Amino acid sequence: MTTNKHVLSWLDETVALCKPDKVVWIDGSDAQLQALRDEACSTGEMHKLNEEKLPGCYLHRTDPSDVARVEQRTFICSKKEEDAGPTNNWMAPEEAYAKLRPLFDGAMKGRTMYVIPYCMGPIGSPFSKVGVEVTDSIYVVLNMDIMTRMGKQALDQLGDSNDFVRGLHSKATLDPDGKYICHFPEDNTIWSVNSGYGGNVLLGKKCFALRIASYQGKNEGWMAEHMLILGIETPDGDVKYITAAFPSACGKTNLAMLVPPEIYKKQGYKVWCVGDDIAWLRKGPDGRLWAINPEAGFFGVAPGTNAKSNPNALASTRQGTIFTNVVLNLDDNTVWWEGLDKNPPKNALDWKGNKWDPDSGEKGAHPNSRFTAPAINCPCISPEFNNPQGVPVSAMVFGGRRAKTAPLVYQSFDWNHGVFVGSIMASETTAAAAGAVGVVRRDPMAMLPFCGYNMGDYWQHWLDMGKELGDKAPKIFNVNWFRTDDEGHFIWPGFGDNMRVLKWILDRCEGKADAVETPIGYVPKAEDINIEGLDGVTVDTIKGLLEVDRDLWKEDAESISELYAKFGDKLPKELAAQLDALKARLG
Numbered sequence: 001m002t003t004n005k006h007v008l009s010w011l012d013e014t015v016a017l018c019k020p021d022k023v024v025w026i027d028g029s030d031a032q033l034q035a036l037r038d039e040a041c042s043t044g045e046m047h048k049l050n051e052e053k054l055p056g057c058y059l060h061r062t063d064p065s066d067v068a069r070v071e072q073r074t075f076i077c078s079k080k081e082e083d084a085g086p087t088n089n090w091m092a093p094e095e096a097y098a099k100l101r102p103l104f105d106g107a108m109k110g111r112t113m114y115v116i117p118y119c120m121g122p123i124g125s126p127f128s129k130v131g132v133e134v135t136d137s138i139y140v141v142l143n144m145d146i147m148t149r150m151g152k153q154a155l156d157q158l159g160d161s162n163d164f165v166r167g168l169h170s171k172a173t174l175d176p177d178g179k180y181i182c183h184f185p186e187d188n189t190i191w192s193v194n195s196g197y198g199g200n201v202l203l204g205k206k207c208f209a210l211r212i213a214s215y216q217g218k219n220e221g222w223m224a225e226h227m228l229i230l231g232i233e234t235p236d237g238d239v240k241y242i243t244a245a246f247p248s249a250c251g252k253t254n255l256a257m258l259v260p261p262e263i264y265k266k267q268g269y270k271v272w273c274v275g276d277d278i279a280w281l282r283k284g285p286d287g288r289l290w291a292i293n294p295e296a297g298f299f300g301v302a303p304g305t306n307a308k309s310n311p312n313a314l315a316s317t318r319q320g321t322i323f324t325n326v327v328l329n330l331d332d333n334t335v336w337w338e339g340l341d342k343n344p345p346k347n348a349l350d351w352k353g354n355k356w357d358p359d360s361g362e363k364g365a366h367p368n369s370r371f372t373a374p375a376i377n378c379p380c381i382s383p384e385f386n387n388p389q390g391v392p393v394s395a396m397v398f399g400g401r402r403a404k405t406a407p408l409v410y411q412s413f414d415w416n417h418g419v420f421v422g423s424i425m426a427s428e429t430t431a432a433a434a435g436a437v438g439v440v441r442r443d444p445m446a447m448l449p450f451c452g453y454n455m456g457d458y459w460q461h462w463l464d465m466g467k468e469l470g471d472k473a474p475k476i477f478n479v480n481w482f483r484t485d486d487e488g489h490f491i492w493p494g495f496g497d498n499m500r501v502l503k504w505i506l507d508r509c510e511g512k513a514d515a516v517e518t519p520i521g522y523v524p525k526a527e528d529i530n531i532e533g534l535d536g537v538t539v540d541t542i543k544g545l546l547e548v549d550r551d552l553w554k555e556d557a558e559s560i561s562e563l564y565a566k567f568g569d570k571l572p573k574e575l576a577a578q579l580d581a582l583k584a585r586l587g
């Protein structure tokens, strides 16, 4: 399928190592993909769902030990340890190759090796980059088909160039102790072995589009961020774009395709989704920051997705979608998950494939069960989704799950303070990664598990980008939809009503809204958050949500000091000064 000698010689090496029975190039044709779906169904790897109700949809169950990203087994293998930095696991490249080579050796005997050329970003876009993933998993092939622009078009885009990311993946034996996701930023290479789950194996996503791409972005003067991209169309037809970085399972997909509340809809406001997880950002010819979504689909969290919370995501999953680790309704061969509706199927199999009783108290779907849906299915997909130039960014938003401390929204004083605000993000952990759930940890820019180099250098890169953009830089904000009351209930209604906060953000960008200066940044005047049509939310509720508790922030400042101390002289002086200034303002 190609004469690119760099691709061919790398492929020769991988074939010699993995020893597959057969090598199949994925050209992206419908006929080839359908044959693979049929084959996966015949072996039980996938299950075909009700063609009338869910046309072209399939269910897949992973190994029960393999249901989320595994951060402890994810490594940045730069030559120098300090280039991986204190927040990444590091292994020397020779050591990593030596450790993983025996795991790949002969791992594809009796199996087929699929070669998937793919493009991250619209074909022909100056932002876009090509990867080739080699895998022994049909599930990976079919997911990559939804998540990327793949097949022949990607090879055409690559031409004779050597500039592609080499991704090698094998399920091998799924041995949890032999599971490794290793990144070699200096070699443009990713090796992933012994997993079959999402972010561990769809190598275009977190591995390339964030870990490798963040490193490339630092060297080439652009940014790869764990950010959604949305457009807000105002009644006069103007569209303003916002990007937002929240940690995994903290609301990016939901915000990216929100349905505005009635009060905004009737005025003519619309929200357009450009992306729900990853943004690649560059300074454009006009000096502003422009963003593309490098992906072509959504790998979204299923639980909690319903016709009320996120109708656009639900609609996206009604055809051509792969569901992973959800409930199978045996009566009508459809799928279900917690939070879809109040009618769990009585005759059903749980995510492990066992008979499931909804009254048992056991969850039917895994908390990190997911759908892989084509972005073009989304009713509010932006007309600019395929625009090779991307969209201009007016505001960047950080946010996490904080039961207390962080207010509903605040604005940074300026770009450098905004970088500080991003760097001090913290959030409760979720089921998107293996390990404890609900523990607050610092997750700078929502990139803790995804930054492919030293986070201190990454912060410096953010500061440098701000200098480069000057007064055309987007304004930076922080939000928190997850403040709880004394009973642990969320105070803010969230979801579509988050539009009310986005509206204040846009008004601030246009100099149309007032603010109150606090030690941590500018917060809205409570009256300026529109609560019309909200049940049980008063101006006093908003006042409470916007409160900045100095004692809690003083504790936070101590924990920020601990984080910063890990970076030694890699901590940008500007951020150290920002922390001192925060402490001084807190008194």
Ligand code: GTP
Residues within 6 Å of the ligand: 246, 247, 248, 249, 250, 251, 252, 253, 254, 255, 276, 277, 299, 300, 301, 303, 304, 305, 309, 432, 481, 482, 490, 493, 494, 495, 498
């Ligand atoms: P990844 O795909 O892991 O990166 O996650 P994400 O950031 O896209 O998160 P997603 O939008 O899928 O939301 C994760 C969970 O948070 C779901 O269970 C949602 O129901 C819940 N959630 C999202 N937005 C809100 C909100 O505004 N308020 C509340 N209370 N919950 C929310």
Ligand code: SPV
Residues within 6 Å of the ligand: 068, 069, 197, 198, 199, 200, 205, 206, 247, 248, 249, 277, 299, 432, 433
């Ligand atoms: C995340 O965990 O942030 C995800 C899912 O978007 S995964 O692709 O598994 O990384």
Ligand code: MN
Residues within 6 Å of the ligand: 226, 247, 248, 249, 277
């Ligand atoms: Mn994500």
